[in-house]
Amino acid sequence: xxxxxxxxxxxxxxxxxxxxxxxxxxxxxxxxxxxxxxxxxxxxxxxxxxxxxxxxxxxxxxxxxxxxxxxxxxxxxxxxxxxxxxxxxxxxxxxxxxxxxxxxxxxxxxxxxxxxxxxxxxxxxxxxxxxxxxxxxxxxxxxxxxxxxxxxxxxxxxxxxxxxxxxxxxxxxxxxxxxxxxxxxxxxxxxxxxxxxxxxxxxxxxxxxxxxxxxxxxxxxxxxxxxxxxxxxxxxxxxxxxxxxxxxxxxxxxxxxxxxxxxxxxxxxxxxxxxxxxxxxxxxxxxxxxxxxxxxxxxxxxxxxxxxxxxxxxxxxxxxxxxxxxxxxxxxxxxxxxxxxxxxxxxxxxxxxxxxxxxxxxxxxxxxxxxxxxxxxxxxxxxxxxxxxxxxxxxxxxxxxxxxxxxxxxxxxxxxxxxxxxxxxxxxxxxxxxxxxxxxxxxxxxx
Amino acid sequence: xxxxxxxxxxxxxxxxxxxxxxxxxxxxxxxxxxxxxxxxxxxxxxxxxxxxxxxxxxxxxxxxxxxxxxxxxxxxxxxxxxxxxxxxxxxxxxxxxxxxxxxxxxxxxxxxxxxxxxxxxxxxxxxxxxxxxxxxxxxxxxxxxxxxxxxxxxxxxxxxxxxxxxxxxxxxxxxxxxxxxxxxxxxxxxxxx
Numbered sequence: 001x002x003x004x005x006x007x008x009x010x011x012x013x014x015x016x017x018x019x020x021x022x023x024x025x026x027x028x029x030x031x032x033x034x035x036x037x038x039x040x041x042x043x044x045x046x047x048x049x050x051x052x053x054x055x056x057x058x059x060x061x062x063x064x065x066x067x068x069x070x071x072x073x074x075x076x077x078x079x080x081x082x083x084x085x086x087x088x089x090x091x092x093x094x095x096x097x098x099x100x101x102x103x104x105x106x107x108x109x110x111x112x113x114x115x116x117x118x119x120x121x122x123x124x125x126x127x128x129x130x131x132x133x134x135x136x137x138x139x140x141x142x143x144x145x146x147x148x149x150x151x152x153x154x155x156x157x158x159x160x161x162x163x164x165x166x167x168x169x170x171x172x173x174x175x176x177x178x179x180x181x182x183x184x185x186x187x188x189x190x191x192x193x194x195x196x197x198x199x200x201x202x203x204x205x206x207x208x209x210x211x212x213x214x215x216x217x218x219x220x221x222x223x224x225x226x227x228x229x230x231x232x233x234x235x236x237x238x239x240x241x242x243x244x245x246x247x248x249x250x251x252x253x254x255x256x257x258x259x260x261x262x263x264x265x266x267x268x269x270x271x272x273x274x275x276x277x278x279x280x281x282x283x284x285x286x287x288x289x290x291x292x293x294x295x296x297x298x299x300x301x302x303x304x305x306x307x308x309x310x311x312x313x314x315x316x317x318x319x320x321x322x323x324x325x326x327x328x329x330x331x332x333x334x335x336x337x338x339x340x341x342x343x344x345x346x347x348x349x350x351x352x353x354x355x356x357x358x359x360x361x362x363x364x365x366x367x368x369x370x371x372x373x374x375x376x377x378x379x380x381x382x383x384x385x386x387x388x389x390x391x392x393x394x395x396x397x398x399x400x401x402x403x404x405x406x407x408x409x410x411x412x413x414x415x416x417x418x419x420x421x422x423x424x425x426x427x428x429x430x431x432x433x434x435x436x437x438x439x440x441x442x443x444x445x446x447x
Numbered sequence: 448x449x450x451x452x453x454x455x456x457x458x459x460x461x462x463x464x465x466x467x468x469x470x471x472x473x474x475x476x477x478x479x480x481x482x483x484x485x486x487x488x489x490x491x492x493x494x495x496x497x498x499x500x501x502x503x504x505x506x507x508x509x510x511x512x513x514x515x516x517x518x519x520x521x522x523x524x525x526x527x528x529x530x531x532x533x534x535x536x537x538x539x540x541x542x543x544x545x546x547x548x549x550x551x552x553x554x555x556x557x558x559x560x561x562x563x564x565x566x567x568x569x570x571x572x573x574x575x576x577x578x579x580x581x582x583x584x585x586x587x588x589x590x591x592x593x594x595x596x597x598x599x600x601x602x603x604x605x606x607x608x609x610x611x612x613x614x615x616x617x618x619x620x621x622x623x624x625x626x627x628x629x630x631x632x633x634x635x636x637x638x639x640x
Contacts, residue, residue: 283635284635285618287636313635362469406492409469
């Protein structure tokens with residue numbers, strides 16, 4: 001008679017409302033009496049349902065409820081209207097207090113179903129904290145795992161009863177989920193009070209997202225949901241190979257972390273130069289002012305396209321060079337000042353070309369303001385010949401630097417036609433000055 | 448004696464420009480374009496790329512160029528030409544080796560002649576060897592200078608009288624060969640600033 005009433009109650013809705021359980025991806029129609037199976041005591045099971053408007057008119061959904069000891073909707077229901085073919089998903093959680101048979105009535109509008117489930121003895125699951133055990137009283141456990149790392153969930157199963165507990169299977173499913181130590185194979189009997197460790201190792205996949213594993217210990221199931229997140233790379237320290245970098249150098253730059261990188265990480269090393277003039281020589285090897293760096297898990301040293309250091313030319317212009325190591329966590333900077341300084345002569349050559357004395361000076365002026373150039377010639381015995389020959393090449397240098405695309409670098413070629421016996425000239429002293437000071441070129445001997 | 452000597456400072460009047468960007472070397476860039484390198488040691492500035500070549504070498508005495516269809520060697524303003532379909536060449540001193548045809552050529556006067564002589568191993572007048580993570584540079588006077596170079600160079604050519612162009616781990620380098628000042632530098636690509 002009761003069965004007939006339930007059937008009668010479902011009939012008016014049959015044309016427009018149908019209720020299913022969602023089992024994996026399959027939909028199974030819910031009958032007036034529906035067996036949900038077995039659940040381990042201390043476990044909690046969730047059953048997913050779907051109410052579908054199979055009619056051609058809108059369907060007000062006014063009631064979704066479940067009544068019965070240990071049963072509850074996972075979320076409160078709020079009335080809504082389903083358009084034709086539209087569906088509404090909801091879940092029922094069942095948590096048995098003890099062994100036995102349980103039932104509840106599921107009501108969806110005027111449809112109702114008699115739900116049945118059995119609670120059977122099952123193991124207690126714990127998390128081993130190292131200094132104690134914490135019971136797991138939920139059906140699913142959520143953990144966070146950094147990309148590129150592994151996490152071990154220290155699971156322990158125990159028999160809380162005074163009688164032996166038979167576990168038909170102990171298994172684990174899910175991509176990336178493994179037992180750290182193999183569990184007992186086949187059916188296992190836990191003696192009263194016995195505990196077995198079942199540590200689950202979760203290896204994070206290569207991409208962010210979520211992975212799910214299911215631990216089955218006899219009738220008990222535990223769903224492990226691992227959120228894979230990208231651990232922000234800490235900002236590395238900038239280490240220079242030179243405590244007092246100068247212009248016209250190749251600076252070697254390393255990036256170091258205080259602690260080994262947990263996961264692979266990358267960032268950008270930038271060189272920002274501020275000076276009175278630009279300088280195209282200030283570049284990394286690829287010709288740019290920024291370069292990517294990477295940290296491999298477990299490493300404290302960055303690599304630059306596989307190399308342990310980045311090389312940066314420092315140019316030949318006075319100014320401030322700011323190095324910025326940028327990661328998702330922030331920016332670390334290191335500032336290097338190139339103070340204005342007297343002209344630097346890198347190479348000086350004196351030679352004879354017939355009766356002409358030729359002098360080549362190669363160097364740089366980081367102020368780009370050479371103001372004077374003095375030559376003093378000496379005979380082979382070291383006595384001065386005549387006075388100082390001065391040139392005021394400021395305008396010439398200015399024109400050169402204005403048109404040059406090589407920073408403060410220059411090559412000056414001076415030719416001195418000699419009237420008389422040029423072979424008596426043995427050497428020359430040269431002074432070059434800019435606004436900062438004077439540079440004395442070491443004595444040049446004519447061959 | 449000194450009273451009869453007159454020096455006239457004539458930098459401005461010189462036939463050559465008195466001031467210019469110091470030239471260092473000429474190399475083939477990663478696209479194979481002949482590129483002048485200006486600046487100072489460790490402060491290199493690649494200039495405008497020139498013609499694309501298959502191989503190039505310049506030790507300050509002989510400039511070798513391999514381009515599609517011909518090999519040329521220029522010395523003291525005179526250019527010798529040799530027709531070839533070679534796409535690779537190794538230059539050492541006055542000799543060129545074309546590995547694909549196993550030919551060896553020597554510059555004699557203004558001609559490139561087939562040669563059975565073993566080509567000199569010298570590069571820009573020096574013998575350069577890599578072993579045990581170091582470059583050994585034997586200068587013309589026989590003195591040896593050693594610098595660290597972790598990986599063996601994949602390629603080595605003369606780039607100027609005192610410079611060699613090396614490729615190490617895919618990265619261009621310039622090796623200064625000047626006696627007593629031997630040093631290895633990274634050669635940046637042309638600036639993208």
